Amino acid sequence: MTIKRGLSPSVLPVATMTVLLLVVWYAGAAWLNLPQAEEALTRAGKPFGFADLLTQAYSMKRPILPTPDQVLTELWTSLTSYAPTSPRNLLFHAGVTAQAALTGLAMGVVLGTLLAVGIVYTRTLEASLLPWVIASQTIPILAIAPMIVVILGNLGFTGLLPKAVICMYLCFFPITVGMVKGLRSADPLWLDLMRTYSAGGLRAFWSLRLPASLPFLFTSLKVSVAISVTGAIVGELPTGGQAGLGARLLSGSYYGQTVQIWAALVMAALLSVLLIAVVRGVELVLLGRGGAR
Amino acid sequence: MHSPSPPHASGATVRQAPAAPIVQAKNLSLIYPTADGKPVTALSEVSLTIAKGDFVSLIGPSGCGKTTLLRVIADLERPTAGTITVEGLTPEQARLKRLYGYVFQAPALYPWRTVERNVMLPLEIMGLSRAERQARAREELGRVGLAGFERKFPWQLSGGMQQRASIARALALKPDLLLMDEPFGALDEITRDHLNLHLTQLWRGTGKTCVFVTHSIAEAVFLSTRIVVMSPRPGRILDVIDCDLPRERTLDIRESPEFAAIAHRVRDGLKEGHSYDD
Numbered sequence: 001m002t003i004k005r006g007l008s009p010s011v012l013p014v015a016t017m018t019v020l021l022l023v024v025w026y027a028g029a030a031w032l033n034l035p036q037a038e039e040a041l042t043r044a045g046k047p048f049g050f051a052d053l054l055t056q057a058y059s060m061k062r063p064i065l066p067t068p069d070q071v072l073t074e075l076w077t078s079l080t081s082y083a084p085t086s087p088r089n090l091l092f093h094a095g096v097t098a099q100a101a102l103t104g105l106a107m108g109v110v111l112g113t114l115l116a117v118g119i120v121y122t123r124t125l126e127a128s129l130l131p132w133v134i135a136s137q138t139i140p141i142l143a144i145a146p147m148i149v150v151i152l153g154n155l156g157f158t159g160l161l162p163k164a165v166i167c168m169y170l171c172f173f174p175i176t177v178g179m180v181k182g183l184r185s186a187d188p189l190w191l192d193l194m195r196t197y198s199a200g201g202l203r204a205f206w207s208l209r210l211p212a213s214l215p216f217l218f219t220s221l222k223v224s225v226a227i228s229v230t231g232a233i234v235g236e237l238p239t240g241g242q243a244g245l246g247a248r249l250l251s252g253s254y255y256g257q258t259v260q261i262w263a264a265l266v267m268a269a270l271l272s273v274l275l276i277a278v279v280r281g282v283e284l285v286l287l288g289r290g291g292a293r
Numbered sequence: 294m295h296s297p298s299p300p301h302a303s304g305a306t307v308r309q310a311p312a313a314p315i316v317q318a319k320n321l322s323l324i325y326p327t328a329d330g331k332p333v334t335a336l337s338e339v340s341l342t343i344a345k346g347d348f349v350s351l352i353g354p355s356g357c358g359k360t361t362l363l364r365v366i367a368d369l370e371r372p373t374a375g376t377i378t379v380e381g382l383t384p385e386q387a388r389l390k391r392l393y394g395y396v397f398q399a400p401a402l403y404p405w406r407t408v409e410r411n412v413m414l415p416l417e418i419m420g421l422s423r424a425e426r427q428a429r430a431r432e433e434l435g436r437v438g439l440a441g442f443e444r445k446f447p448w449q450l451s452g453g454m455q456q457r458a459s460i461a462r463a464l465a466l467k468p469d470l471l472l473m474d475e476p477f478g479a480l481d482e483i484t485r486d487h488l489n490l491h492l493t494q495l496w497r498g499t500g501k502t503c504v505f506v507t508h509s510i511a512e513a514v515f516l517s518t519r520i521v522v523m524s525p526r527p528g529r530i531l532d533v534i535d536c537d538l539p540r541e542r543t544l545d546i547r548e549s550p551e552f553a554a555i556a557h558r559v560r561d562g563l564k565e566g567h568s569y570d571d
Contacts, residue, residue, distance in 0.1 A: 189401040192369055196395040197415045197466075198388050207414065211405045287405065 025068055032064040033057040066259045074263040087243065090267045096244040098271055100160055100232040104167020105225055111168060112175025112220075119176070120183040120209075137173050141166065141231065146238040163235035163244075170231040171224040178220030182213025218283040225275045233268060245271070314378075315470055315502045316343040316366055321375035323361055323528075334527035335361040336372065341521060341530065345469070348496055348503045350513035351521045352559060353566070358528020359506045359521075363472050366504065367395050379470070391419065393470040394463030398478055400455035402447040402462075409434065409443035412462045419466070433461040436495065453484035457491070464499075471496075471503045477512070486544055489515055493542050510563075514538075514556045515547060522559060524566025532562040 037056035041048045048056075058067050066074075075090065082089040115133060118125045145166050152162040186208050194204045236246025245268045252261035323336040336358045343349050351359035364370040365377060368384035379387035387393060402411045412430040421429070434440060437457040447455055456476055463471060477485045493516055496503055507513050513520050514536055522532040536555050538546060546552055 187401065189397050189399055190403065192397070193395070193401055195369060196367060196388065196391075196393070197418045198391055199418045203418055207417070208403070211403070214405070 022068060025065075026058075029063065029065045029067045030054060030057050033060055036060060036064065061259075062256045063258055066262050070259050071262040071266055074259045075266055078263060090245075090248070090263060093243060093245045093248045093264070094267050094271050097229065097232045097236065097246065097268070098275070100163035100235060100244070101167055101225070101228040101271075101275070103160060104164040104231060105171050105221075105228040107164060107168040108171025108224060108228065109175055109217075109221070112172035112224075113179050113217075115172065115176045116179030116183055117205075119180050133173065133176055136169070141170060141234055144169070145231075145234050149235065149238045163232050166235040167228040167231035170227045174220040174223040174227075175217070178216040179213055182216030183209045185216060186212040214287055218279065218287065221279045221283075222276050225279055226272045229268060229272045229275065313345055314342045315345050315347075316341070316377070316379055316504070318342075318362075318365075318377040319375055321362070321365060321372045321377055323358070323365065323370060323372045336365070337527035337529045339375070339528070339530055341533070343502060343504060343519075345502055346500055348493075348505065348516055348518045349521060350505045350507055350517040350519075351523060352507055352510065352513045353523030353528075353531075353563065354508065354525055356525040356528070357523040357566075358525070359523050360474055361528060362523075363474050363504060363506050367393060367472050369395075391415070391466055392468055393472050394466050394468040396456075396460055396463045396471070396473040396476045398475045400447065400452075400459040402455055402458060404447055406446075407443065408439065408445050408447065408450065408458050411447070411458060412465050415462065415466050429465050429467075430461075433464045434458070436464065437461045437491065451484075453480050453488060456480065457488065460492075460495075464495075469501060471501050473503065473505045475506050475508070478507070485509075485512070490544055492516060497540055510556050510559050511547060513559060514552055515542060515544075520555075520559055522562035522566070524563075531566045532558075534558050534562065 034053065034057050037053055037060060040060075041053060041056055057063070059070075063070070078088060078090045084091045084095075086092060115129065119129060120126075148165055148169070149162045152158075152165060190208055190212070191204070194208055199207070232244065233246035233249065236244035237250055245264050248264040249261055252258070252264060318339055318341045321336050321339040322334070325333045325335055327333055339358070339362060341362075351362060353359050361370060365372050366379060366384060368388040377384060380392050382390070382392070402408070403414070406414065409427070409430045412433055413426040416426040416429055431440070431443065434443060437460050439454060439457055439461060442450065442454065442458075447458070450458065460473075460476065463473075477488050480488065489512060492503075496516075503516075505513075505516060517536045518540075520534040520536055521530055522534065523529065524531045534555065538549075538551055538555070
């Protein structure tokens with residue numbers, strides 16, 4: 001068996017998986033929605049066959065599990081029928097969530113890097129700080145998110161900042177872990193070289209340790225950006241917010257609008273993918289030429 | 294008191310006396326503490342004088358302290374006993390004044406910098422102007438035959454070219470003293486021959502003092518004016534052999550009887566230190 005040149009070798013496996021996933025999804029939707037569909041048709045009082053039953057199960061207004069085509073239609077309608085500034089357009093909500101996620105990510109990168117620098121340069125900080133950093137990640141975000149919202153709300157901060165703080169709380173950890181490793185990744189010979197140049201600590205940091213850590217930073221960033229989106233969505237839940245993908249999920253679940261929930265979920269996934277792609281793009285531009293190692 | 298310096302060494306020192314010593318080591322010892330409580334003696338009572346313009350090779354089997362001695366000269370290690378001066382200063386002062394260039398076993402180029410910017414790094418740290426940095430980098434890269442590769446990244450170069458770039462980087466500091474730690478050890482023999490020829494021409498052309506660590510007898514005899522034979526456990530100097538071949542050398546010289554005679558003495562010296570024991 002040969003694969004044609006130009007056709008990426010991953011196309012076939014990915015396509016196979018996609019088809020499999022769709023089959024399982026449609027089967028699951030039928031299985032979960034059939035009882036409801038049967039009930040509805042019985043209530044209507046007309047005789048019906050299996051085909052009618054399946055059509056009904058795949059076109060319910062509030063299915064237990066909507067079909068992929070229902071979700072995509074909902075997504076498409078939302079994106080094309082309303083202005084991007086309208087709360088009925090998912091782009092608007094994605095934008096609100098992205099804003100919080102990116103603000104939180106930026107704060108997380110600053111916090112994570114500062115912690116890493118402290119840990120790498122100060123032995124006592126490694127012993128005293130690292131356990132707390134790890135402990136902070138054992139607390140479920142769902143438990144601490146409402147506390148953050150309440151406390152910051154009490155201090156007069158509402159809207160973007162509480163959400164960004166929740167994102168930061170999730171983001172800084174991979175950054176710290178990655179940067180500690182990255183800042184220590186400089187080859188001993190590279191450090192000796194700095195010594196032969198009688199370079200100071202600050203110079204060794206800027207010209208050696210920091211650039212050496214960048215590949216590690218970008219690996220961490222790709223993890224952080226995805227969990228930052230999650231954090232922003234979680235942060236939008238307790239605020240009962242009117243905007244953001246989290247608010248959209250919440251209102252969907254209030255009214256049993258499962259199709260709306262799934263559309264928001266797909267949007268959130270697309271947002272994460274987009275942000276990871278952006279990080280990857282920046283990485284390529286910044287490290288691409290020297291990074292082929 | 295038993296001096297580790299054999300008669301040849303003192304003879305050489307006397308003959309070279311008019312030239313000011315650039316490195317002078319007296320009774321250097323370096324003992325590493327180890328976890329299992331048995332300290333390792335990396336250097337034991339090492340005395341050595343290196344005159345300006347010399348090309349001195351340190352040769353011996355692994356663990357004989359040749360790299361350690363070079364690192365002591367460079368102030369990358371501190372001796373536990375004895376004294377050493379580099380250009381009349383302590384090694385630390387010499388390092389702080391950037392009086393030497395160091396070439397490591399591996400090229401140790403920073404992969405995120407182009408070849409040129411790697412060579413410019415020490416000059417950046419010295420605070421030279423951008424124009425001067427670039428001019429010097431171009432000059433030194435040209436000297437090692439890497440003109441036209443300034444904008445390449447290290448991974449785009451062969452191992453031999455990378456090591457040449459690292460030599461250019463050491464030369465960019467314009468040091469009088471060049472310390473080289475098995476710079477060609479990881480290269481194939483053809484590249485090695487080529488770089489040896491290059492290095493001897495460079496040394497002759499610049500009049501620098503070189504201290505060169507190697508475990509290749511042929512390389513040591515080909516390059517050196519003096520060969521320091523070392524032995525392990527504890528690391529010490531067995532013999533210092535004058536290598537009075539003409540300063541102008543081509544690879545053909547390795548076929549000459551004079552070359553063979555010196556190589557033979559080096560091999561005898563190494564044998565004496567039981568370097569060929571298992």
